[in-house]
Amino acid sequence: MKTLALILSLVLTTSLNLAQDNIETYSIAIKIDNALNNDGHMLIGLHNADTFMKGKGIQNSKSKITDGVVNITFENVTPGIYAIMVLHDANDNGKMDFDTSGMPKESYGMSNNPMLFGPPTFTDAKFELLNEDKEIIIRF
Secondary structure, eight states: OHHHHHHHHHHHHHHHHHHHHTOOOEEEEEEEOOOSOSSSEEEEEEEOTTTTTSSSOSEEEEEOOBTTBEEEEEEEEOSEEEEEEEEEETTOSSSOOBOTTSOBSSOEEETTOOOOSSOOOHHHHOEEEOSSOEEEEEOO
């Protein structure tokens, strides 16, 4: 009886692992080509509805800026609905800085490049990753 239970658990574990290996993943290439300067780094996050505006994304990248341009790619992303958030962390302190009135002191952008007068929402920036790689251009 113990042998039968062991065999069944091994078969189920193996089939679950194989099922996870069959999930297609894609890449999301992000290009920023209008940074105001090369100071600091670009902090780029791939977010879902649960992580948007709440901290780190499900994937994150920190990139140097060369001649106002940054190119990064998030790999192995499963199909779904996502948003990209970008911060030009010019002073390299790892966070967005605000002035005394609460306005951001550093440039930022997001997927879909919405023009907003207030905090961004996931709905403003969301896009769907279906069954092919995606390229997104973010403007400040």
